[in-house]
Amino acid sequence: MPEVSKNINPSKIDVSLSEINDGIYRICGFDDTYGITFNQLLIDDEKPILIHTGPVGMYEKIEAKVKEVIGLEKLIYVAFLHFESDEWGGMEFLNSPGARLVCSDLSSKLNLTGWNNVPLDHISFWDNEKLNIGKATLRFIMTPHVHHWDSMMIFEENSKSLFTSDLFIQPGFNKPVISEDLSDSMIALYQAVGIFASEKPVRITSKRLEKLKPKMIYPMHGSCIDGSIFSNYVDSIMKNDFAYSGKLLGQNMEYEVA
Template sequence: MATVDEIAPDIFRINLGAMPGDPITTSFFLIRDEQPTLVETGYRKTFDEAWEAVSRLLDPTSLRYVVVPHLEGDESGALNHFLERAPHARAVGSPIGSAVNLSDFAVREPLAVDDSDAFDLGAHRLRFLVTPYVHQWDSMLAYDETTRTVFCSDVFISLGGGPAMTDHDESDAMLDAYRMIGIFPSKRHLDSALDKIQATNPATLACHHGSVKGGRSVQGYLRAMRENDVTGLTEWNPMVEAR
């Protein structure tokens, strides 16, 4: 069963655990407000579990937005299942993600957003950071101005389990994970994304995998990602293995 934890006022981390054989857990996030919003959806095959978890917090059919940081199974596999059951919900993606991917994949026309856009959800105000190639070409992040929560997708992740939220600096383990799996192709693009994240003065880094980072650890994670190059080819390169 999915676990649900409040990580900021009316912002909930819904953790779906790990898929069989997968070393990382997967979470998505719900902003409970006048305009209820999901950030990420989890896999298609975990939709029933995700829907049940959302229903503990509100009526899922009332969802208005489903933010898609990039098109990938763990981030958006269940998107259309949510859209089919929530009749007023719209997918929200980056300009490239909306034009190239979501306009074909989603069952309703998506909303394209860029750095200048903001959604007033009620008590929360959601803005967007377009971050191409971090780690997909259509990538973007979202952040809530009200609570200074950055929904940072695959940035600042951690492997394994752990608590829903931590203020411990485990950046060394994070760097080791990135060096092993290799998901960032370009340091220039990653540094640009880090600049945008830093400019929000984040209080909470709500990552898609592993514990949410908060408190005193936030600046340590930002510093670690700036000072260490985790881009390019790494220990595990699926393109090499595929040849």
């Protein structure tokens, strides 16, 4: 696992593009400091949407890949699923003519107000609200305290695509889509990195997502997961402990006050 003192250098990360499903593209860069990929997802529909922007230093490379699919002037929505730098450090996408920010109602209330230079012009959604972008209909699912308390996920109802942000992530640089069960390495990553304070909200959310019967799962880190193997990942969340227990980014934390 990485040391806390090391920072990634996003501008050094190579970025690749692959079409995962009809009109759904994964823009992926592997960072060897943290040993994980950073994935942005582009849905090319009548009103195209980019889900996650990547951290700030990756912007130019991600922009180049978006432009291989659509002109930036065609980008209508830019979504982030919780307020963190890898999810939307590349705010420059909001300079695209016509691009509008999409987030959860909690992100709007908690994180997009009270700052300088944070765009107030955005659309926010509550649980089960929908946004039609052409063939695709996005359903927004509130997932509070699954990593951050403003977290949400997106389910695209036509293709049954599930965008889970930092849930169901795996380490390493594998092929774009996997049918393999890498849930052991997912759990080991969560135990070492400490991104969940408690298992309970993660388990409630995972069971809820399983009921949607997604055909493809698009985590922000790691490979896309074929729906045929998804239940293994949910089972692993249900039966293993993985919440924070004194390790952050692979390092033990000291609790004693000097």
